[in-house]
Amino acid sequence: MNDIFKFSGLNERAQHLLKVLVERYISDGQPVGSRALSREAGLSLSPATIRNVMADLEDLGLITAPHTSAGRMPTVSGYRFFIDSLLTVKPLQQEVIRQFQRDLDPLDNAGEILETASRLLSDMTHMAGLVTLPRREAVTFRMIEFLPLSEQRILVILVTNEQEVQNRIIHPTKRFSSSELTSAANYLNAVYAGKDLVSIRESLLRELQQTREQMNEEAIKAAEIADLAFQGSGQMRKKDFVLTGEINLLDFDELASMERMRTLFSAFRQKEDLVHLLDRCLESSGVKIFIGEESGYVALEQCSLVTSSYAVDDHNVGVLGVIGPTRMKYERIIPLVDLTAKLLGAALNHKSLSPS
Amino acid sequence: MNDIFKFSGLNERAQHLLKVLVERYISDGQPVGSRALSREAGLSLSPATIRNVMADLEDLGLITAPHTSAGRMPTVSGYRFFIDSLLTVKPLQQEVIRQFQRDLDPLDNAGEILETASRLLSDMTHMAGLVTLPRREAVTFRMIEFLPLSEQRILVILVTNEQEVQNRIIHPTKRFSSSELTSAANYLNAVYAGKDLVSIRESLLRELQQTREQMNEEAIKAAEIADLAFQGSGQMRKKDFVLTGEINLLDFDELASMERMRTLFSAFRQKEDLVHLLDRCLESSGVKIFIGEESGYVALEQCSLVTSSYAVDDHNVGVLGVIGPTRMKYERIIPLVDLTAKLLGAALNHKSLSPS
DNA sequence: ATTAGCACTCTAACTACCAGAGTGCCAAAA
């Protein structure tokens, strides 16, 4: 925003030339020279004039030349200004929207929906698609069920708010009879339905620490087994996000050095940094863009990240987006990400729970 | 085997030289010349003599030279002969074995065990690790449970033979009361426990086609809902195998052309070919090796695949292995793959079911 | 059977050398 202010002193013409330059660079990846720009811009100005303007743009740090006798290419600031003020996004074709719906609508399990959203993103953009799992703080308890498998092993089925079913096997030290289990389940279902998992765990711990006499037999048993059952149910997420189409990134020659790829792929593996970056997008809605180093992570140098948060019940619960070379067709990518976020939210909203 | 026969006419000395040559080539990736070989082989033969032998080996198609004035490197037949007759495998260090056990033992869910096995393979070998999911034909039914979620949605929990729990949501057209559901579950559990899923489906279909009068009310209801529940339970596998450490492959310069990587990675994506190849390993036990084009798939050119099947209850149910450059340290990789297969089988054997 | 010697070949690395593209600047034109 500061930037917009700073650069808005640029006259129409300079802005227009910058726009054309960026577009041209994005579409063929070569530094753009004054000749090419003069032809392209439709302003009937001679290359010499263009050169003057380009020199100004370079002074402002918006474009740069890899060496004296090459054309110019946008800097990060150049891209930023282009995206914030110059870009004219392309409305999506109806057909695309319909296809997204066709792909997402029939699914009725959260895992597949996320997977499909990610795949749609990567397929449509030919870059890497990325969808974080919906965040779990808001997980509320719906019902629990115990199935005795053998003497010492009990299968716990935990149904949470319309999103998913968790299975877990516990090995209680005490023995529980089949009827004790059912009544424990009944008790828990009655008392805790609708509460969120974190507070349930707290309350269970409290109960167990209380002097036992105050509680009836049934409640104690229930609390004991429930304590086991809920253990670790909070942070049981093994995955942080669904990433698809990483391979597409091999196709971009600006990224296609082995070294780059290696760092990029290990960044995908490590996840922490990426997750942290994505979490920062969770707060506010709408499309966000990180250009190259802007993200603050070296691995993403030369890459841009276009993200949007998605919402369930009007709450932002996750973030999705695409990762690709800085030199990407933003005017097309942005609406795609936006659309996907909206449709993903919608799909999760009225769909039901699922196997993971 | 044919090959062994064919080449066994080679005298001791030629075989020994071939062995040293292959080892040397594997360890530094450069074609090996007569000078180097004469030094390395410990036979106190002059380079000239070595050259004569090398010429013979070349005539037999065991080694080849990339151009006139380079050393020789093994051909596929050369590798084959080396592996089948010349290789001396290194016994594993106790420490390694213990680490594998440490990593695999504490896990109690099938998914994690497979994942860990694959990761162990890729980490220890610095190549790509691969574990197919245990095959499902042998899945037997243990118990089923129905949880009504809402009017039209019922959560089905299907527990199979110690391996895993499947969740599925069905939308029956008829309404089922809570007690109908429990009695249906009881009925199914009583009748079908221990049978395999395929035959259960068949038998269910048969029952449904029979004239209804012959069956009691309960059985009909149960059959109807069970039919829904078992639908698609056979081929519900979304994944065919667990693949880890693909990224490691970027580190090998013989594979590190973008073009190679692309074809390789799309082969991983497509899966069919790879799965088909792996399935061929399922029949027999023991370590199998495919060198380069031997596999019959172009994508694996320049790669070798070292596999072994793993068994549960003395039945081979899956295949695991590593994919890496043809130029890999077989004497170390082979026992590693072997060990992993054995330990994976063991871990699956006495471990219990799991969330997927 | 082995080896030394030698002529030969092929690669990889370095140099030199344009041609092409593009720039910056200056002075003339508008």
Next chain:
DNA sequence: TTTTGGCACTCTGGTAGTTAGAGTGCTAAT
């Protein structure tokens, strides 16, 4: 004052030539 043509300059990328080094095959001597 803005625009433009002209010109000298610079940098890259490709091509050609050269050379050192590694390795070979063959022959003749051991």
